[in-house]
Amino acid sequence: DISLIPTFEAVEAKINRFMQWYNNCWEHSGQGMNGKTPMQVFMENVGERRDIPEHLKKYLFTTRYIRTVQRNGVEVDGAFYYTKELQRYIGRQVEVRRSLDNTGTVHIFNMPDRKPLFDAENLAFSGIPQEDIQRISGLKRETNTLSKKYNKKKAEYDAAQFRTPAEIYTEESVLELKVVNGESIRAESTPNLTLVKPMKRRLRLPTDPD
Numbered sequence: 001d002i003s004l005i006p007t008f009e010a011v012e013a014k015i016n017r018f019m020q021w022y023n024n025c026w027e028h029s030g031q032g033m034n035g036k037t038p039m040q041v042f043m044e045n046v047g048e049r050r051d052i053p054e055h056l057k058k059y060l061f062t063t064r065y066i067r068t069v070q071r072n073g074v075e076v077d078g079a080f081y082y083t084k085e086l087q088r089y090i091g092r093q094v095e096v097r098r099s100l101d102n103t104g105t106v107h108i109f110n111m112p113d114r115k116p117l118f119d120a121e122n123l124a125f126s127g128i129p130q131e132d133i134q135r136i137s138g139l140k141r142e143t144n145t146l147s148k149k150y151n152k153k154k155a156e157y158d159a160a161q162f163r164t165p166a167e168i169y170t171e172e173s174v175l176e177l178k179v180v181n182g183e184s185i186r187a188e189s190t191p192n193l194t195l196v197k198p199m200k201r202r203l204r205l206p207t208d209p210d
Helices: 008-025 038-045 084-089 130-161 165-173
Strands: 062-068 074-076 079-081 093-099 105-109 116-121 177-180 183-186
Touching (some): 084 116
Antiparallel strands (some): 062 093, 074 079, 093 105
């Protein structure tokens, strides 16, 4: 009976209740537990929370690029990221870090000391994951490859098939002529005709009466 199968929400609620009971009520007999609950041991040993410095957070789950600053910013995957502070760094190399989850913002670091400078943005890429950018780039490369193959084949076909009017006129003007029954006929139009030679008449000389 399918009605006896619990829903996902019901299973999730039971698991949560078990975890709460185990962490707060179960008196553990394992090594070092001394009959205490897991939550009691955790609270006795937990220390002060250590926060990662803000500039190091920008190194987590990011991709590294070395770029030269241009007039319109720094370029990554064909897109330019810009902020007015970049104007002071035109022509200089910087380290660019871009998040794997949101490619709309990049973090700019000085070279070679990796000192954090500022962030730059590209609103068109906002919220787009890195994997989608890579997939789109792959499709563009495949499209360019197919386009090059098509253009090459098309050029070969056009070179073999296309003739200008001047080329056609030149070919027709130099066709060999054949004489058939006294008339000039183009050889191309009479491939199977047999040339007929005109008959030669024999001349008779007057007979000497003597």
